Each structure stands twice: as structure tokens, then as C-alpha cells.
Amino acid sequence: MDWLEVVVLFLQHLWLSVVPLLLGLAVAIPLGWLARRYRRLYAPMLGVTGLAYTIPSLALFVALPVILGTQILSPVNVVVALTIYTLALLVRTVADGLGAVPDDVRQAALAMGYRPLPRFLRVELPVAVPVIGAGLRVAAVSNVSLVTVSALLGVPQLGALFVDGLNRAYLAPLITGIVLCVVLALLLDGLILLGTRALTPWQRERGAT
């Protein structure tokens, strides 16, 4: 087995898992805010994202080229599909996280003269970070697993090692692929956990006392 090749597959896998995570988060924050601000939007928004989440990943990878006009081998399909799944998981998390911001915190910010946008960005969103972080961890781990499926269509990432192992009836690449996937999932999970802690220093102080 060529190790350089494995490293390249690992990096491709990393890229395919992380980009949808960031895109999904970037879209989920304004949508979650909307679902909070206009309560009537909450149920339909979760309904639509839930419906999208129901579609099996391979089906979405195959169907997206028709909608996007991309080639079936294009990694863009994978990125878009996983962004949709991430979004479906995170819209609910962001909306519920924002909803869990204590009302006296919101009132205090209002009394201190925060305008709506700074209040959202500098008070409500930071307070919701632990909840959003927890959702992000679930999405990251599930993305790493879902990316492998696109190997059946020939998109290069760690899943290619599974296909290679099956075709050659050879366990080494198969097990290497699985182990590296788990390592990548745990790595992303740990990084998000550390990021969440770094963004919420007040929680650490509360834990220490």
C-alpha cells in the first residue's frame, strides 16, 4: 500500500467533511435566528430540513447532478449533499440553542443599549455556543461516515480503500480505511469540543468553583 496515496485520501476526506460542516453552520445560523424570531417559521422549517435528511445519502449524491448540472463524479455533489444534512441537523440546534438563552440575559443586554444585531452576535450567539457545539459534533462525526459512501461512485477519499479492499478481497486497506475514518471523526469531535470550551470561558470558571 502506498502511504502517500493514503495521506492524500485522508486529506481529501478531511476537506469533504469539513467544508460542508462550515457551509451548513453558516446557513444554519441565520435560518435558526429566523425560526426563533418568527415562531411560525419554526415548524415548517424543521419539516423541510427533516424531509431532506430522510433522503439516503447515495440517492442524494446521484440525484444532485441533475439539479446542479454537475458531473456525477464531481465532489461538489458530495459537498452540497452533506451541507444539506448538516443544515438539517443544525437548524434545529441553533434555533433551540437561541431559545435556551435566559430571558434576563437578553433583557440585560437590551438595557445596556445593545442594538439587535450586536446583541445577537455578541450576547445571544455566544451564550448558545455550547448547544450549537454539541450539534456540530454530531454533524461532524456523521459527515465523516457519510463521505465514504461517495466512494461507490468513484469520488476519491478514504472510502476508496473500502472499495479497493472489497474488490481485492484484502482486509488491510479496508481496516486501514475504517481506522483512519474513526481517527478523523474523533479528531474533528475533539477539535469542536476544544473550540466550544475556548469560546465559553465562563463555563470553565463555573466548573472550577
Add this chain to the structure above:
Amino acid sequence: MIGEFLQWFTDPVHWTGQDGIPNRLLEHLGYSVLALVIAAAIGIALGLYVGHTGKGTFMVAGFANALRALPSLGLLFLVTLVLLDALPNTLGQFLPALLVLVILAVPPILTSTYAGVQNVDPAARDAAYGMGMTGREVLVKVEAPCALPLVFSGLRSAMLQIVSTATLAAWVGLGGLGRLLQDGQSVQDYPQMLAGAVLVALLALVMEALLAGVQRFSVPRGLTGRGARRARATTASEVTKPTFSTEPEDEPVAAR
């Protein structure tokens, strides 16, 4: 592209025989339901046991988290490859895939059943013990029915996982709708792949809607009928109201 897709779909050749849509759909549905039934038997029994006794709680969380990080495609190929030589040909065709479907479906059922039992109102549990029910009676008559809504949400996510992974299982010889995708890919027949994708998506959506519907009907009336009972209570208080209305101080009490 859409035209070719519709042409593929309406071609009568694709609606008969082993490779036909009805047969592939039935295969997919059959394996999915079979896997769900086995996984439900294991997951619900274990979840009720752990939730009721509190033994092995750490196992539930650890098990579920560890399995989430495992890529299902890799697990499917690994189990197939390992068991392929150990099993006779006929069994080797579907047993490894079925095993993986069950392995992937147990954790969501187990964790949500456990959570359902944990979330039972402690007052209800205490009341049941106070009425003289034995531990088993409390489990069967109080905890299990109260946990039912969460059990069903576990079954729904398990079914999604199964239908999705069963599609991948075509690559290890399970048949099902994944075959349309696999066969289509091997001969570069994109309309056929698209047909497979659409059918798989439809199957997942239908199963989800079906289980959501069953969930709504299976929840005990005592849990869903809370609104109805409150409505009855208010009408009852309105009926008795005239007897109290002679006292002027009654108004704030009624408002509360």
C-alpha cells in the same frame, strides 16, 4: 436528461422479472423490515432492561457513540469479507449484510428506549409502586407505555439508517434498489441510476411517514389526551361555578 429518465421509468421491460422495479423494491423492503424487527426486539428489550434496572447505563452511551464514528460502508464491506469464507454460498449472500443492518439499527432504538424509560415522570412511577405494583408490572404497565413515543422516534431513525445502508448492500450482493444504482453505474446508464435514487428516496420517505403515523396512534391516550382532560376539567369547573359565584372573591381563583 429528465426525458431519458422518464423513458427508463415507463419502459415496461423495467417492471418485470428479477431486475424489475417491483422485485427490487420488494427485496429492499423485505430486508429492511426484517432487520428492523430483529433490531427492535434486541434494542427495545435491552433498553427497557437498562432503563428499568439502571444497570449498564455507561454501556448504552459508549456503544451508541462508538458506533456512530464507524463508517457504515466500511463496516458492511468488512463484515462481508470476513464472513464470506465462513458461510455457505446461499447464506453468504445476505447474512453479513443483514447482520450489519441490525448492528447499525440497534443503537438508536436502544438509546431512545432507554431515554424513554428514564424520562418517565417519577411521580407516575412512585404512584404505580404505591398502588402495590411489582417491578415487572411497573415496567409493563407504566414505564413501557410512557416510553412508547421515544421508542418510536428510535425506530424511525433506525429505519432511515437501514433503508439507506440496504442501498449500499447491493455492492455486496444483497439485491434491492441499490442494484439499479450499481448496475447503472457499471454500464454508465445514468437514467437507471437516477431511477434507483428516486425510488430509494421515495421508499425512505414513505417508511418515515408510515412510522410517524403509527407513532401518533400508538402513544397512550393518557399521554396525548392531556389537552382533552384539561378541557374537561375546565368545563367541570364552569358547571360547579354557579354554586361558588355567590362569593365575589371567587373570580381571581377561577382566573388562576
